[in-house]
Amino acid sequence: MGANTSQLSELSESQSIRTLIGPDAVSENEPFWNQLISFTFTSPTCSQLFIWQAHNALFLVRCLLKVFIREMSEEELHLQFSYQERAPGTYDSICEDLLEELVSNLVHLIVEVPLLDITYNILFEAVTTLLVLLSYQLFHKEVLREGLIYGYLTRGRCLSLTSRLVKTLLYNFIRQEKCPPAAHVLQTQSDGGGLLYGLASGVASGLWSVFTLGGVGSRPGVEQDQNPLPLSSQSLLLLLVLANLTDGADCPNPYRQAVTCFKNTQDSSSIPSPQPHTFQINFNSLYTALYEQQKSDQVTLLLYTLLHQNSNMRTYILSRTDMENLVLPILEILYHVEERNSHHVYMALIILLILTEDDTFNRSIHEVMLKNISWYTERVLTEISLGSLLILVVIRTIQFNMTRTRVRPEPVTETFM
16 A cells, blocks of 8 residues: 555555554644555556545455454444544543545535546546445345435435435446556456456345345356446446335435436426426437346346336336337246346336236237347247247246246055054
């Protein structure tokens, strides 16, 4: 650590790290802080010193928070951010809430800073740090309905930024921006993984396991490609975590409200929405991202959430004339049922159930003819309607699950002996 290039193997010998975790207080004006955040895992690639150091500072904060959250309660964490040095003999009890300041600044950073090559890393760190702050649920068996972080996000200074935060996270997902070549979020290590993304993915996968009750996106034997879209993936996960926070005792979850009531940018209706935190977003771009990324169970959950809770998005999807673009990836998920966990399969089936409740959808899928379905390998389907393929795949899924869950009955003679 310091002004030179750093490696993980050198961290234990770093004098800056030793000073940081040592017992002695360090004044906020000490040159130590500037030296601490002037490190690189590779040579600096941009001349913007402020962005570079801000990214490094966030990286350090996130690493420390992961340890704090694992080892202490929210109240104890709050004390770490409430420390105030007092002169001997003084009794000043006024102390700034630096934890709320951190949460508020992270939200402001995400919604205010534009997504550019030079800002990609710092936005990734901001999103991931918020995920870390929300990871207390990982260490509790019961559902956390209240908490300091929850209060900061739903009732504090961040409340007014609810719609902007949800909109920004959705656009991060829609844009599917790859990590810039010059960025070092995904710089390769000797083990083949990205350093910063690897450190962040632990919390991300842990939070996702809460959603799936311990499940994963695919079987352990299925090889996963290294994620080329870290900001998109983390933004989507943060959006799902925020939208699935429980309602407070005195107020509903504002992020769920924002997810369930946003409108299309082409909606020229002048009727004001009765829901707070509403905003407009390009439905066509969102629809495209949803069907292009359907192999991910996080994206499937987002699609399910929107179909189930956002009537504007559901109406738009059902009005599309290219419904096969959305339905085919879902059918492919069900076809490869043995490679998916039960939660992913369940969400895919519920999505089909919601879609088939619409009579127009049921008629239209039998009018769409498909040729040469490459992923259907049991037989050659030279031509088949989308509706027939849907029936074929659903029956196959039912048969697979009945076979997998079949219980061998006890012989009648043994039962009565």
